[in-house]
Amino acid sequence: MLQKIRDHASGWFAYIIFGMLIIPFGLWGIDHYIHQGSGVYAAQVNGDEISLRDFQNSLQQQRSFLLNLNKEVDDASLKLKTMEQLINERLLRQYSKKENIFVTDEQLLNRIKSIDAFRSDNGNFDVHLFDLALQRQGYTQSYFMEMLKKSLPVEQFANAFDATALFTREDLGGAVRLLAQKRSVEIFNFLHSPVFNLQHANDADLNVFFEKNKSRFNNPEMVKIDYINLDLNALLDKQSVSEQELLDAYKQQLSIIGTPEQRVASYILVRVPENANENELKKAEQQATALYERLKSGKSSFDKLGDELQHSADKTIEFGTLESLRPGVMEPAFDQALFSLAKVGDISAPVHTSFGFQLIKLDKIYPKVIPDFENVRSTLEKQLAYQKAETQFFDVTDRLATLVFENPDDLDAVATKIGVPIEHSDWFSINGNNGGVFSNQKVINAAFSDDVLLNGKNSEPIQIGDRHVLVLRVVNHKKQTPKTFDEARLELISSVKNEMAKNYLKKEAGNLEKMLFDGEDVTSIIEAYGKTVEHQRLDEIARNFTGLDNSIVESIFKMPVSNEKNVAIKSIELANGNWVVIKLLKVTNGNAENLSANDRKAWTDTLTKQISDVQMTGFINELRGAAKIINNIDRL
Structure with a gap:
């Protein structure tokens, strides 16, 4: 198996490296990654330390990656996943060293040539692009190659498990039968909005509801904060570029600007x-x-x-x-x-x-066409200003993480040492809708966290956008207070009407279920309910069908198969208040024999990969079970 691992040095890590080249290495800077600092460590694996800055780098890189995909980031969950990943990678690296699993120079060179970031438009490896990409990230060639060489053995394991995972023809048949199953249904959608609008809530109704649900009506908890706000776009306006810098940039870029011969x-x-x-x-x-x-x-x-x-x-x-x-x-x-x-x-x-x-x-x-200096002046000026702002941004944010760690109770000291002003917020609530950065959920989560709100600590640097970081400290706090009846009146009216509509719709959905069980004519049912119900029949929908709310599709494929004695009917409430009644008409199982060669390969590859991932996880768990691990995640 070990030789098989050695022979498969290719795969997912190239994607990670590519990500590192198109996403900034992290707010904490490459210099801190190389020169480790104070001896504080995030974890220890068999005596081998994972430094605090290694953890911070990896955490910030993954944050940036998710933000670039427009994904919501749960910092607590991301911290745990990042630490687990770093520990797993360190265990695999240690195992590779113990078993003498290595990467040859030829494999390393081939990997570098395979990375898209280093390829020109014609698909060939371009040394100039390679050097330029490394320069922009602050890497030397030797450091980058050493980092990649150390990381590639980790990838060899994944490829080895991929190569040895077994997935039989019978396995494929069973999986396709279930996962490629299609279902035909009738759907009756009871609309919340028109029913809600017909409801009337009098003062007696409001008072009864208020007395039973006082805990639901409160003035929200609020805070005022001081904060350090680092935004690359704001730094851009403060950059100046000299004439000499423009001329120097023009000369340096003569080889890449214009049209080549x-x-x-x-x-x-x-x-x-x-x-x-x-x-x-x-x-x-x-x-x-x-x-x-x-x-x-x-x-x-x-x-x-x-x-x-x-x-x-x-x-x-x-x-x-x-x-x-x-x-x-x-x-x-x-x-x-x-x-x-x-x-x-x-x-x-x-x-x-x-x-x-x-x-x-x-x-x-x-002949090669080189644009006149004046024609590219504006472009060069913007490029240089951006580079200066970016350098300043990463320099400040690089130091920011360390200073926040070293001065957890003093935001003034942090601001003074990095030379930026402290800004002050007005009151904003835990409920959001505050405007500006104060509506950002990560800012709200940090401001109302126990560590910041109760313990009086500075927050960690919060990335709230691409190249936009904020550190905050709570300076004033208002606790949640109960609302009076008059303060809560508008909310009460909406809540009571909503409750009335919900009860009505739930009852009607139950009545419709009974009608369908009894075999009543669908056309007459639809006519009876009028505009409060939308009806549709859908034939042969798959599990990935996007034409319905996800919860409806999920419910459809959880329903038992209908037969002559048991008609499958189910009602569910949607997040928007609608009630939906589903009648299952037909189930068509998937058939692996009907798959094209390409689809069969895609199914087999996907399912084999899932088996491989389970086996890889098992292998890592064995390594973890035999390892001595000190995890300081609770202190970070």
């Missing part, structure tokens, strides 16, 4: 068979050389010879023209030969490529 070329190709032997290669080379000598002698022009060969009986020879070729577009041998030709009309000696032996004639040169 392009060439038009004709070619005569003597093809060789796939997997050609030595004699076949020699024969093709001799044929190409003879054609080259004929051209050199002046007995024929390139175009005339090419046209003659194209219409000859010898179908191993091809003549054609290639337009707008930039450096790096063609394979290296062809590329080097074409761009070595000095002037239009020059012809190359036979060039051995993957297609055969080619003669290349330079037909036209489109």
